[in-house]
Amino acid sequence: MRYKTIDFSKYSSFKMGPTLEVALLESSIQSIDSYYLIGSCNNTLVGPQTPNLITLSKEYDFIKIENERLVIGGATPSGKIASFCKKHNIANFEFLSHLPGKLGGLVYMNAGLKEYEIFNLLIDVSTLSGRKQKSEIEYGYRYTTITEPILQASFELEYGFDVKKLEMFKDMRSNQPSTPSAGSCFKNPKGDYAGRLIEAVGLKGFMRGAICFSKEHANFLVNNGGGVFEDAIWLIQEAQKRVFDKFDIWLECEIVVLDERYMGSNSPLLKKEV
Ligand SMILES: Cc1cc2nc3c(=O)[nH]c(=O)nc-3n(C[C@H](O)[C@H](O)[C@H](O)COP(=O)(O)OP(=O)(O)OC[C@H]3O[C@@H](n4cnc5c(N)ncnc54)[C@H](O)[C@@H]3O)c2cc1C
Numbered sequence: 001m002r003y004k005t006i007d008f009s010k011y012s013s014f015k016m017g018p019t020l021e022v023a024l025l026e027s028s029i030q031s032i033d034s035y036y037l038i039g040s041c042n043n044t045l046v047g048p049q050t051p052n053l054i055t056l057s058k059e060y061d062f063i064k065i066e067n068e069r070l071v072i073g074g075a076t077p078s079g080k081i082a083s084f085c086k087k088h089n090i091a092n093f094e095f096l097s098h099l100p101g102k103l104g105g106l107v108y109m110n111a112g113l114k115e116y117e118i119f120n121l122l123i124d125v126s127t128l129s130g131r132k133q134k135s136e137i138e139y140g141y142r143y144t145t146i147t148e149p150i151l152q153a154s155f156e157l158e159y160g161f162d163v164k165k166l167e168m169f170k171d172m173r174s175n176q177p178s179t180p181s182a183g184s185c186f187k188n189p190k191g192d193y194a195g196r197l198i199e200a201v202g203l204k205g206f207m208r209g210a211i212c213f214s215k216e217h218a219n220f221l222v223n224n225g226g227g228v229f230e231d232a233i234w235l236i237q238e239a240q241k242r243v244f245d246k247f248d249i250w251l252e253c254e255i256v257v258l259d260e261r262y263m264g265s266n267s268p269l270l271k272k273e274v
Pocket residue numbers: 013036037038039040041042043044056074075099100101102103104105106107108109110111112113142148149150151181182183184256
């Protein structure tokens with residue numbers, strides 16, 4: 001197995017975490033059982049008790065048109081996909097110019113902006129155990145039933161890159177903070193907004209160390225510089241407790257927490273007893 005050194009305080013969008021040796025998932029590897037797969041950590045909090053990590057190697061960083069389809073490798077950054085589509089006048093991927101991540105992470109989370117979601121044009125995904133059609137996968141808002149590494153995916157090809165949409169997506173971003181974050185901290189509960197609930201329990205702008213729920217958008221947990229994992233977790237749990245006490249709603253993390261104390265079915269982040 002080959003490894004690469006990653007300093008998560010620079011690599012992750014939350015700008016926090018240790019420096020670790022991360023294994024590389026190359027085409028010769030058949031199973032990743034003892035590893036947790038990461039992409040570009042735009043949706044991830046990396047804690048001190050990190051599991052063994054693995055990431056797709058450069059082999060999976062590609063984008064091409066093949067048999068009237070757009071075929072994209074799992075390690076391809078969203079910006080590269082958006083640039084390719086602009087250059088080749090391909091429609092429907094404009095939203096990726098304002099959505100950070102690599103293709104594998106974007107598909108795994110069904111990432112999107114409002115009704116523009118990565119699953120809209122998906123045809124199939126290739127994983128370690130073979131190809132899966134879209135119809136074999138359940139998916140919804142920030143949710144899919146994919147449990148394996150996504151090595152590549154193919155998408156319907158339509159022509160007509162829309163420059164006007166770029167402005168629209170930029171505007172959608174205007175209420176989001178530019179301070180380091182990992183995107184939305186919680187999924188919006190049905191019929192409500194996590195940001196509204198966090199504000200309603202007095203946590204919008206509330207600081208713990210260098211970390212707070214942003215004053216600009218309460219569902220963005222932001223690192224104002226040198227923030228530590230324990231403070232981020234404290235704020236996440238405090239928001240879950242307060243919102244449950246007041247509204248009987250359990251806020252489900254959208255952020256992925258990579259620390260063995262908070263992972264798996266026994267994670268305190270999943271418990272509703274308060
Ligand atoms: C400022 C900001 C704004 C954001 N706004 C949005 C938004 O509007 N909408 C939205 O949907 N998201 C948003 N996000 C979150 C982020 O863009 C997405 O979740 C993106 O999909 C993360 O991709 P990644 O490669 O960084 O994944 P990572 O954070 O590295 O991983 C996230 C999850 O994906 C899994 N994963 C990663 N790669 C693969 C793979 N190849 N195969 C299978 N599973 C994999 C990981 O195991 C992990 O569970 C935002 C993030 C930031 C920082």
